[in-house]
Amino acid sequence: MAxxxxxxxxxxxxxxxxxxxxxxxxxxxxxxxxAMDRAHAxxxxxxxxxxxxxxxxxxxTEVDHPLLQPRENPKAVRVLVLSSNRGLCxxxxxxxxxxxxxxxxxxxxxxxxxxxxxxxxxxxNGLKFRGIETAANYTQFEDQPAYxxxxxxxxxxxxxxxxxxxxxxxxxxxxxxxxxxxxxxIETLLPFGSLDEGGDSGVSESGDSSxxxxxxxxxxxxxxxxxxxxxxxxxxxxxxxxxxxxxxxVARMIAMKxxxxxxxxxxxxxxxxYNRARQSQITGEIMEIIGGVEALKS
Amino acid sequence: xxxxCVVVTPERTQLDREAEYVSLPMFDGELGxxxxxxxxxxxxxxxxxxxxxxxxxEKYYIDGGFAHxxxxxxxxxxxxxxxxxxxxxxxxRQSLEQALELPAKSPEEAQLKATAVMRARxxxxxxx
Numbered sequence: 001m002a003x004x005x006x007x008x009x010x011x012x013x014x015x016x017x018x019x020x021x022x023x024x025x026x027x028x029x030x031x032x033x034x035a036m037d038r039a040h041a042x043x044x045x046x047x048x049x050x051x052x053x054x055x056x057x058x059x060x061t062e063v064d065h066p067l068l069q070p071r072e073n074p075k076a077v078r079v080l081v082l083s084s085n086r087g088l089c090x091x092x093x094x095x096x097x098x099x100x101x102x103x104x105x106x107x108x109x110x111x112x113x114x115x116x117x118x119x120x121x122x123x124x125n126g127l128k129f130r131g132i133e134t135a136a137n138y139t140q141f142e143d144q145p146a147y148x149x150x151x152x153x154x155x156x157x158x159x160x161x162x163x164x165x166x167x168x169x170x171x172x173x174x175x176x177x178x179x180x181x182x183x184x185x186i187e188t189l190l191p192f193g194s195l196d197e198g199g200d201s202g203v204s205e206s207g208d209s210s211x212x213x214x215x216x217x218x219x220x221x222x223x224x225x226x227x228x229x230x231x232x233x234x235x236x237x238x239x240x241x242x243x244x245x246x247x248x249x250v251a252r253m254i255a256m257k258x259x260x261x262x263x264x265x266x267x268x269x270x271x272x273x274y275n276r277a278r279q280s281q282i283t284g285e286i287m288e289i290i291g292g293v294e295a296l297k298s
Numbered sequence: 299x300x301x302x303c304v305v306v307t308p309e310r311t312q313l314d315r316e317a318e319y320v321s322l323p324m325f326d327g328e329l330g331x332x333x334x335x336x337x338x339x340x341x342x343x344x345x346x347x348x349x350x351x352x353x354x355x356e357k358y359y360i361d362g363g364f365a366h367x368x369x370x371x372x373x374x375x376x377x378x379x380x381x382x383x384x385x386x387x388x389x390x391r392q393s394l395e396q397a398l399e400l401p402a403k404s405p406e407e408a409q410l411k412a413t414a415v416m417r418a419r420x421x422x423x424x425x426x
Contacts, residue, residue, distance in 0.1 A: 038310070041308070041309060041310040042309070045306050045307065045308045045375060048306060048375055052364055055339060056339070147307065147309050147377065147378075148378075151377060159410075214337065215337045215338060215339050215368075216336055216337065216338040216339075217339055218324060218329070218338060218339070218341065219326065219340075219341065223341060224339060224340070224341055224364065227362075228364070231363070231364075231375075234308075238308050
């Protein structure tokens with residue numbers, strides 16, 4: 001029969017763990033809300049940016065920029081993997097690595113020159129374990145990535161892309177679709193596909209603004225376009241970082257919720273076993289006493 | 299109805315208020331916007347944005363970006379918007395010195411240096 005005291009000890013330790021996981025869940029919920037607000041703020045920015053783009057194209061500007069042109073025969077590729085610094089967030093980092101590793105091997109076979117940048121300790125360690133060398137590691141991004149930091153990385157990428165140090169940039173990150181769905185996705189950010197993708201409503205708005213007003217462009221539409229393209233690239237990369245941060249918090253929230261629930265189930269089960277063990281111990285003791293009394297009688 | 303001035307950065311909507319007059323730091327100098335201005339899209343430089351509101355004048359340092367004026371609404375899209383009072387003049391002067399020391403051996407480097415110097419000069423001006 002199981003030892004009642006040992007069972008009680010186990011039950012206590014599980015209770016403590018449940019306290020921790022519940023707190024982590026609450027913290028993740030609070031952080032998720034904050035991260036979500038920031039993700040909404042960036043859409044306000046990209047919406048306005050795509051409005052500018054659509055009025056530029058409505059004015060008949062030729063949308064042509066070195067960042068927009070696809071490059072034939074890419075020789076060097078850059079891959080940026082966005083993972084988290086902390087664990088205990090379910091399958092979040094595993095999903096990212098599962099998407100990133102085959103893509104990296106694939107690119108190595110077809111193009112050859114691949115350098116990998118990673119953000120987040122989990123991703124750094126995961127890739128190291130899988131024998132993939134990384135060029136740059138970032139660990140400064142937590143639940144609220146700062147635009148300044150992303151801007152630095154984005155400017156570095158743009159500079160290297162323009163000077164021809166690499167011909168393609170792939171970003172592996174977890175896309176936030178809804179609270180119940182996040183997907184590890186791979187997006188090619190450079191060459192920059194099309195400008196309208198920068199904002200979600202870019203296509204729908206282009207119709208209205210073309211017939212409402214004629215804009216004055218200062219200095220010229222071309223000069224503005226030259227500046228818009230890098231800016232929307234930066235905004236898009238920033239959006240990737242924010243999406244990754246939101247998804248991480250959601251993943252942690254769900255993982256910790258599951259942990260709290262299963263801790264509760266475990267406690268119930270252990271309590272039952274404990275009560276049974278205690279009962280049988282008492283029964284045993286009573287039997288002993290009765291046996292002793294019976295022995296003395298005779 | 300007075301002008302509405304909205305300043306949006308990727309991180310948040312920094313400012314959304316009414317003003318009688320807005321002075322924007324365009325890439326080639328200041329541009330004043332009053333009520334009833336023709337629609338315009340313009341490139342911003344690094345400098346000070348001034349607002350004339352009912353509560354008094356306000357100043358912000360703007361870090362490049364775009365201005366979009368339409369129907370008495372001034373939209374400013376920028377990477378950073380800092381109230382001019384919060385800028386440290388000593389710090390901005392130091393960043394100007396650092397920018398001036400950057401190497402400029404190739405055309406790309408020269409361009410980077412020029413941008414850094416312009417940005418730092420804008421900060422120094424705004425912090426005064």
